[in-house]
Structure formats: C-alpha cells, structure tokens
Amino acid sequence: MMAIEWGPLFAHFLSLSLMAIGGAITTVPDMHRYLVEQQHWLTQSQFTSSIAIAQAAPGPNVTFVALLGWNLGINAAASGQIAWLWGLLGALTTMVGFLLPSTVLTFLAARWCQKNRERLGVRAFKTGLAPVVVALLVATGWILASTPSAASAPWHPWLLSAAAMLLVWRTRLHLLWILTAGALLGWFGWV
Secondary structure, X not given: OOHHHHHHHHHHHHHHHOOOOOOHHHHHHHHHHHHHHHOOOOOHHHHHHHHHHHHHOOOOOOHHHHHHHHHHHHHHXXXXXXXXXXXXXXXXXXXXXXXXXXXXXXXXXXXXXXXXXXXXXXXXXXXXXXXXXXXXXXXXXXXXHOOHHHOOOOOHHHHHHHHHHHHHHHOOOOHHHHHHHHHHHHHOOOO
C-alpha cells in the first residue's frame, strides 16, 4: 500500500458511511469486496479475524472499522518499529472516513425528523428502512459464514442458530438467556 492509496481508502470509507443504514456491520460485504477481493490489501483471514475480535471486545460495534484500518496500516509498513505508526494511520483513516459523514448526516436528519415526525412521508421512510436493514444484515452474515472453513463445518452450529432464532421469534424468552445458553454450550465444547 503506497502513500497515494490512503486517499482512495479514505474516500471509500466516506462513501460507506452513508450506506451504513442499520449500523456499521451492514457495510461489511462492500468492505470485503474492496479490501480483500479488489485491492488485496487484507487476506480473508485478516478480514474475518478483525471483525470477530472487534465484535467480541466490549465497546461500540464500529470498532471493527478501526481494526481493519490498523491491519491495513500494519500491512503497508515494511516492518520495523514504526509499523505501529502505520497501523495508527490506517485506524484513523478508516474511522474518520467512516464516522464523519454519518455523524453529520445523523445530526442534521435527527433534528429535521424530530420537527416533522408526524408527517406521513417521515413515518413511511422509517417503516421502509426495516427490510433494507434486514437484507444488509443477511448479506453480512453470508460473507462472514462463507469462509473456506464454513463449507466443511459441522451442521450443529447451524441447527443451534436456527433454534435460537425460533426461540427469539416465537417466545418471550429474553435474548440474554439464549446467549448464556449458547455460551455454556460452547464452553463445555458441545458446539
């Protein structure tokens, strides 16, 4: 990754920010396309590991964007003691690019929607976004589940996921109980 490529990376994350309807995680398919498939700046393993580590860590959902940028910077550094500076540059480039437009747009849109919340168009827009968010989340899950090792994975986790989905959908069981049960099953090595 050359110095001149930081600009297009920043611009790409600026545009992704405006597509992040439903959260940063919904832009993962396009990040994967750009960073792994098109530019070859990250490997599949680096990409999925960055997301997994960031999602497992406490804090905001968007931290995976910084971790992707960190890995981009580390990969761009030749090696040596300044690699962490390149990692920091990558994290700042992706985070500022990703957060700036959506923050400004959210601030302005929230103020306008609050003033006009009773208008039919505003209510219809909010209702219409629900299927878009669901589709983007399904696409994200598809990208993360389609790693090479997923094809040879056992069917038990898929069955457990389907059962958890049905429990959430059809019962009033709190989601934290389902997450706790899944954690215990994993801890005992049953899944």
